[in-house]
Amino acid sequence: MEKMIVLIPAYKPEDKMLRLLESLREYQGTMNADAEHSEKKKDTTAAASTETGTAEVAESAAGRVGKKEKEIDGIVIVDDGGQEEYRALFDAAEAMGCRVVHHEVNRGKGAAIRTGLQAAIDYFGKDVHVVTADADGQHLPRDIVRVARTLSEKNGKRGSRPVLVLGVRDFSGDDVPWRSRTGNRITAAFFKLSTGTACGDTQTGLRGIPAALLPLAMDTEGDRYEYEMNFLTEAVRNADLMQIPIETVYEEGNRTSHFRPVRDSMLIYKKPLRYAASAIGSAGVDWALFLLFMKIFGVSAFSSAAGATGAAGAGATGAAAKAAGISAAAARIGSGLFNFEVNRRWSFRSKGHAGREAVRYFVLFGANMACNAGMVTAFSYTGMPAALGKVIADVTLFIVNYYIQKHWVFRAPCRQ
Secondary structure, eight states: OOEEEEEEEESSOOTHHHHHHHHHHGGGGGGGOOHHHHHHHHHHHHHHHHHHTOHHHHHHHHHHTTTOOOOOSEEEEEEESOOGGGHHHHHHHHHTTOEEEEESSOOOHHHHHHHHHHHHHHHHOSSEEEEEOOSSSOBOHHHHHHHHHHHHHHTOSTTSOOEEEEEEOOOOSTTSOHHHHHHHHHHHHHHHHHHSOOOSOTTOSOEEEOGGGHHHHHHOOOSSTHHHHHHHHHHHHHSEEEEEEOOBOOOGGGTTOOOOHHHHHHHHTHHHHHHHHHHHHHHHHHHHHHHHHHHHHTOOTTSOSTTOOHHHHHHHHHHHHHHHHHHHHHHHHHHHHHHHHHIIIIISOOOSOHHHHHHHHHHHHHHHHHHHHHHHHHHHHTTOOHHHHHHHHHHHHHHHHHHHIIIIISOOOOOO
16 A cells, blocks of 8 residues: 655745644654654644644644544655754754755755655655645645545556646735746646646645656656646646645745746746747748748738739739748748757757657648648738738747647657
8 A cells, every 4th residue: 555755845944844744743643642742742733823823733733633543654854955054953853753864955846856755765665655745834734634635545546547636726815926926827828838738836836746656756857946847747648637725825025935036937938948949040040031932933021912903913912922822831841940950959858769750740840831831821812911921820830839849749758
């Protein structure tokens, strides 16, 4: 039977981490059952309730004392290079019975999670489900346990598709920092576009990872906050996603967050940003060739022939439309070759078979070229300048192509 482990990566934590651990220990049942210790836990959780304003923490913890119902088998803490001034907190956590591992220097949340997962496997065996939670007190003990309970219930059958459980926050409240609200809306929209799966909170630190997904979690790239997005993006291809609402406590100014808005956002969106840069370069090649071919045909790309009347006018419009379509198609050939190499080697950094990816890419390329040329031709027949028609076609295909290239052309193999 799989064991349930809570993993908490911590960088320069505060005393609230210890209060969280005290509350979580109430759910370890018989593992901490002596009466004297139970009384101490009652006092600690009551104090935590007074300081945080969350009476439910004390209520739920006190209600479980004496029941000896075990929801959690162990707690792993990762000290992500907090240095000596924070060592006492980690020593106290270890004295509580938590497994504590240390990074000598700060390596980032993603690296800390991977270290913690390896420690969970080393200490408790390979058959472990892991719930990750933040050390800053934003996740209530009852919600951590709800995720753990759901994780266990949904992954109980052997051979069934694994289920990843997320504790998702409500970002509509007035107490939600604008940075968190705005960032979530952007990442949620990108995640939906990128994976086809809706997720209300892509950056939640409260995640229930089933044992079947631990190899994927260990192999996911990224050492800092981008790790969570990278893992989630790959996980939904290999597992079902279940989201349960949780309560989140925000501090004024979100002061305990170590998230660096510019640098960490660049890391989170690294893959789409690389794709966008590749697309800009490819667009430059495409437009240069398009304008060159239009010049060869002797047709202006920035004016319309629709103003002429009669048979001669109709003939001029038709000739201009055909020239625009042929030029758009020819330009796509040159930019397509450029785009394939850049996306394969840089944007998606694919490790797949180059030949198979080339076949898939040029199938997409043929469809893309036909759509681009067809749209430009159709817009030109309406009298729209060819350049404007091409802009509309390019923007539309940019979005469609990202999704198809990520999930078909350069897709990573699914894990069994």
